[in-house]
Amino acid sequence: MKRIITACIVCFLLTGYASGQQKKSIINNAPCGPVPTDNQLRWQDMEMYAFIHYSLNTYTDQEWGFGNEDPKLFNPSNLDCRQWARVCKQAGMRGIIFTAKHHCGFCMWPSKYTEYSVKNAPWKNGKGDVVRELADACREEGLEFAVYLSPWDRNHTEYGRPAYVTYFRNQLRELLTNYGDIFEVWFDGANGGDGWYGGANETRKIDRTTYYEWPETYRMIRELQPKCLIWNDGSDRGDLRWVGTEAGNIGETNWSLLNHDGEVTWPMLHYGLEDGDSWVPGETNTSIRPGWFYHETENEHVKSLSKLMDTYYKSVGRNSTLLLNFPIAPNGRIHPTDSLRGIAFKKMIDEVFKTDLTKTALQTPLNIPKRQEEDALALEKAWGSGRLIDFLKPTEFNRFVVEEDIHYGQRVKKFSLEAEVDGKWVPLKDELVDNGDGLTTIGHRRIICFPTVTATRLRFTVLDSKCDPIIKRISVFLAPELTADIPDCGEKRSSNLHYFFSSPKQMMIDWELEQTFTAFRYLPPQSSKEGTITHYTLWASTDWANWTKVASGEFSNIVNNPIWQTIKFAPVKAKILRLDADRLADGERMAFSDFEVVTQ
Numbered sequence: 001m002k003r004i005i006t007a008c009i010v011c012f013l014l015t016g017y018a019s020g021q022q023k024k025s026i027i028n029n030a031p032c033g034p035v036p037t038d039n040q041l042r043w044q045d046m047e048m049y050a051f052i053h054y055s056l057n058t059y060t061d062q063e064w065g066f067g068n069e070d071p072k073l074f075n076p077s078n079l080d081c082r083q084w085a086r087v088c089k090q091a092g093m094r095g096i097i098f099t100a101k102h103h104c105g106f107c108m109w110p111s112k113y114t115e116y117s118v119k120n121a122p123w124k125n126g127k128g129d130v131v132r133e134l135a136d137a138c139r140e141e142g143l144e145f146a147v148y149l150s151p152w153d154r155n156h157t158e159y160g161r162p163a164y165v166t167y168f169r170n171q172l173r174e175l176l177t178n179y180g181d182i183f184e185v186w187f188d189g190a191n192g193g194d195g196w197y198g199g200a201n202e203t204r205k206i207d208r209t210t211y212y213e214w215p216e217t218y219r220m221i222r223e224l225q226p227k228c229l230i231w232n233d234g235s236d237r238g239d240l241r242w243v244g245t246e247a248g249n250i251g252e253t254n255w256s257l258l259n260h261d262g263e264v265t266w267p268m269l270h271y272g273l274e275d276g277d278s279w280v281p282g283e284t285n286t287s288i289r290p291g292w293f294y295h296e297t298e299n300e301h302v303k304s305l306s307k308l309m310d311t312y313y314k315s316v317g318r319n320s321t322l323l324l325n326f327p328i329a330p331n332g333r334i335h336p337t338d339s340l341r342g343i344a345f346k347k348m349i350d351e352v353f354k355t356d357l358t359k360t361a362l363q364t365p366l367n368i369p370k371r372q373e374e375d376a377l378a379l380e381k382a383w384g385s386g387r388l389i390d391f392l393k394p395t396e397f398n399r400f401v402v403e404e405d406i407h408y409g410q411r412v413k414k415f416s417l418e419a420e421v422d423g424k425w426v427p428l429k430d431e432l433v434d435n436g437d438g439l440t441t442i443g444h445r446r447i448i449c450f451p452t453v454t455a456t457r458l459r460f461t462v463l464d465s466k467c468d469p470i471i472k473r474i475s476v477f478l479a480p481e482l483t484a485d486i487p488d489c490g491e492k493r494s495s496n497l498h499y500f501f502s503s504p505k506q507m508m509i510d511w512e513l514e515q516t517f518t519a520f521r522y523l524p525p526q527s528s529k530e531g532t533i534t535h536y537t538l539w540a541s542t543d544w545a546n547w548t549k550v551a552s553g554e555f556s557n558i559v560n561n562p563i564w565q566t567i568k569f570a571p572v573k574a575k576i577l578r579l580d581a582d583r584l585a586d587g588e589r590m591a592f593s594d595f596e597v598v599t600q
Contacts, residue, residue, distance in 0.1 A: 051323050067153070068196035082137045087343070098130075111171055150188045153195075243284050250318050357478065358389055399478070523564050523593040
């Protein structure tokens, strides 16, 4: 049977600053289950930091390079890492994680272990080092610096064999010893598949649980960078976990725990594991644009301010951190639209949380025993069933913030909020939550969003907890109203086209007159991966009998990031296009949310 657990009295009493006390006065401050390390605590306090995606993909208009792209493509006209750092700082980011090497294998520093790097690019006559310039720029702006190093390498001849693991560690050692303090190393979960591999042009599969010999790699990282955290979404636990999506949200229930051993399922990534034996908090990664790398076609699709705020509430406001990506444009700078939107995002966060309405309110613990009410020392240590906040007059508010002191573990399992409106207690529910579980888990920070209410009093009650809850902060705010994103309800682009399915994995699109085609765009299903095309071949014909292949390949990362995919090809004249689904993410029948054909 669940019991109502005692919550804390006024927040500053718990942290030892009431009545001149300098010593903490809390009940049951022994660790409750796994607790974070000092490195994890520092990381959690960062709250928001930036991803920077920049590589040869920027110049080939791809998300994943194949590994055979020419280094001579890398020749930005105005690369300015200080601009990146300034923009990120103004956008509220506390640090930057840089893609030092993406899946194509091209190194953004002059690695001595490969020729496939900036040292063979025209930029700065091969004397440039993007990692160095960004690390220095971060220090100048007071930002932390970190690196992304893809374990998968579609360029390297030895990938899939033991020799590559040595190469991979050598590169990692370069990054960890030559660029100062690193706060995080980010290892992408994409491992093994087709690639150039030095000209082999083949598919190579690896056992991701054993191939990289992660324990030895982890030991090297901790030796070279003792304060560095490891992000890895594989079966080998790092210090941080992926949240199971790149959409910019983590579960409304979010435990910072996983088990050290065993398989990890999607629910574990998204919601954590209440009884996990290791502290592995979630890091919410998403991009300010639909894709991770810059694409000119996405200039009009930078996330709106309301979408960014929604992302903030569903990441930082759910016991996570937010890793927000800013792609670099071909000229070597963050695009003006992205920078202005990021800066507006930070200003809106500041506006929302500018005035804490509890500062002028009376706060009292609920249901304190009579004997403790008469004993000042006992009252300081007393725990009631919650907190009553009296605003003394009708007050408007729509945001509630609560934090646990996670030094001692994550304890609260469920809580409630009620507002006294016109003399009646009304339950407040998080309008961003889409299930019926109520208000669950707090952790480092929980932000509850609800429609504006006018109330005299607010009641916070902890309903269930692992151990005595230790609440560090309670705050109430009135956020300005923002109009939510309006979905496009117009006619689908595909609705103007004559198409049909000739088989479960083949679609025909036909015109009465011959057209000149230059591109095909595909939007996968948005609510499920079933039917999502991951590998395709596109054909053209003028007579239904003779077919010319115009393009084939894969839609990289489409399952985790189901955005518009663009297939560009040399202009071709035809009456009919045929799309073959060579491989599906799931299911037996191809599916789409929309598609369009680009003609001259």
